[in-house]
Amino acid sequence: MSALLEVKGLSRFYGSLKAVDDITFSLPEGTILGFIGPNGAGKSTTMRIIATLDVPTSGEVLLEGKSLVARPDQARPLLGYMPDRYGTYDDMTVFEFLDFFARAYRLRGNERKARVDSVMDFAGLLPLKDKLTSELSKGMKQRVALGRTLLHDPRLLILDEPADGLDPRARIELRELLRALASQGKAVLISSHILTELSEICDTCAIIEQGHLLATGTVQEVLSRTSNAAAFSEVELTLFAPGGAGLEEIGKKAERLLLEQPLVTNVTVLNHAVRFRLELAAGQTPSSGWVEEASVRVLKVLVNAELPVTSFRTREHDLEDAFMSVTKGRVQ
Amino acid sequence: MTLASATTRQYERLIESVGPIVVKEVRQGLRAKVFAIFFGTLLVVCLSMALVAVAEATDSAGIAHGKEFFGAYLTALGAVTFFVIPFVAFRSMLRELEDETWVLLTLTGLGAVSIVRGKWVSAMSQAMLFGSACAPFVLFCYFLNGIDILQIITGLLLAAGWSAMLTAVGVAVATQAHSKLGRTVAHFVVLGLLGLGTLGGITFCWVLAEEGSRLATNDAFRNFAITIGLFAWGSTWLLLEGASAGLTLPSEPASRRPRIAFTIVGLLALAHGLVLFVIENGRGNDAMGGQVVTSFFFTIAAAFCISENDGWPRQAATGGWLRPGALRSYLLGLGMLFASAALWLFLYARRDGSEKAFRAILAAFAYPALYLSLAVVLGRLTPLQKFGEPVATRVAFLGSVAIGVAASVGLSIAVEGRPDGKLVNALNPIVGLVNFVDRSNDELDAALVLLGCAALLAVFLATLVLVGRDQVRSA
Structure with a gap:
């Protein structure tokens, strides 16, 4: 399977602090990669670089074979980024929020309406479409944020700690949504502290600490390697x-x-x-x-x-x- | 097709044609309680004043009441459009930064320029709503006598320009506040700036009400009003470009548009100064005033220019002089200050001014050059650098000016027993400049040489520092 995302020798230094140091991994389409590491390991920095929000000190990130470091504007339509903060506007309804972002993605007329409806349907938001986002539970806000991420039908999803603070039911529902997205051929890069959750969702995983990539591969590969080494x-x-x-x-x-x-x-x-x-x-x-x-x-x-x-x-x-x-x- | 569906379709078409941010902001703004409260209050105030005006006009027929009511209406309108709306725009932009929603908007491809422009346009749309509610009452002043149509139109146009500039101030200040501390400081800064701006705007409204009849007859007054308008719109453009640069991701080149705006606005300001000088048949000493005003304006703009990050991101390695990097912004700032000094010296030389004016023109160039360069050097020293270079440079600029003033005055009192000693205040950007503008004394020649040497040394050091750091950003 060809890799949709390729990260090659990625480094990001802040002065003497090496937030990310020479990380290399790839992510084929239809695959979910779990990005695992303690706080301050460099997960979010790596994800922000892949989301074109930051620039690497060195290294390259290729999306569909094209450098997103050199041309971030060309990469953005292909990726959807959901930060650890959901970033919703409290005084907008669910529909208004998604409609606004659909406009921002330059979707027009009937195409926009159809896309917003389809995303709300997929994320189970139709019954909540007229509710203010400030009135939603954390799990529902997270669904709205995921819906926003999907509006422009990206090929790569970057989800930073999406399960953080969710109740068990919301987590299970999120897992189902992510599985459905992967089955549609989307590549998903997901970070989380909840490792049991990740092992059930992910096909591959990458363990990062102090900016270094310590292990990478399919979950089974990493497990057998580490259990042999335990x-x-x-x-x-x-x-x-x-x-x-x-x-x-x-x-x-x-x-x-x-x-x-x-x-x-x-x-x-x-x-x-x-x-x-x-x-x-x-x-x-x-x-x-x-x-x-x-x-x-x-x-x-x-x-x-x-x-x-x-x-x-x-x-x-x-x-x-x-x-x-x-x-x-x-x-x- | 029914009328209703045609109207809906036209409405949809209108909504599609304006940017999504404008749609969202207007939607949110009109829904906000603050809009309803202030709109209602403004209408009630205007209506009450109209009733009082009618009562007064009836009681004292033949006496002109137009001036005071014109001033009062503009004051009421100004309180909302000079302060409330810019502050609401500031809060709205600040919330985007707090919730990091601007990042999500940027990823949609909208870009910082669209976000900033959307915030500003929507705030101005609200200001227009307030203005259109108040405009009939302002026009009503015409019938109270003592005020003419030219005054009314000038007043409304200048109020619009002033509101546009203060709204841009609010948006621009918010985009510079990326940390929690920065956001707290930004509140104080914006409240101070909007307070001063509102006070200045309302004061000018009253001047216009009292003296505005001279607009048609007095060239100087008319030119002053035109200058205020041009200053407001020029600053608005600069502030909006500065705000966009403040909201740009590290992966985007942020310098291009602000530098172009600074160059065009700067050249237009100089051209305007030249035109005024010619049509008012300015004297050599007027060139001194022109230089002080334009160099002050350029210094403020240059203080933001020099606080750009060093070097350029990998993906923005081309672009010549428009390529990112503090070096080119610093040189642009110096270049604009130099152009200003050159123009006013040229005009001074053609109209035989005093030696005092000659020294003041040079000093008004040397002081900004000295303190901007000092800020560049100091801002790149640890521990200031820890605050982040743009902030560190601005802190260094304000700090060095404050220290320059305080130390010179202190030394002057200690040495000469008075605060305005000429030579010891040579490096004092306030008292020193006042000395150059106000006094004629041989001692000031030595002060100018001292100031010139200090400025040259500082420019040399700053250029050296910036050239050494002008490379691909590696961190």
């Missing part, structure tokens, strides 16, 4: 005791056996469930498959000791683990 893994097993008889004793035996095993730490027994952590000693380098090897060994010990184990599973790494694994929590 120095610990959480494990949970379930024990069986008919009618609960002797459960306490079985639990104590499991705890004792587990603590005798190398790499096992943090054992907690809670009724039927026993949780523990497989963790490499400080300084040990994780090798590929070490978690699986250690799990097999532990399980074998438990089975040989005739403990009634009915389930044994390591918790899968998610984007949050990947993020914690590659970042060090430093903020500039």
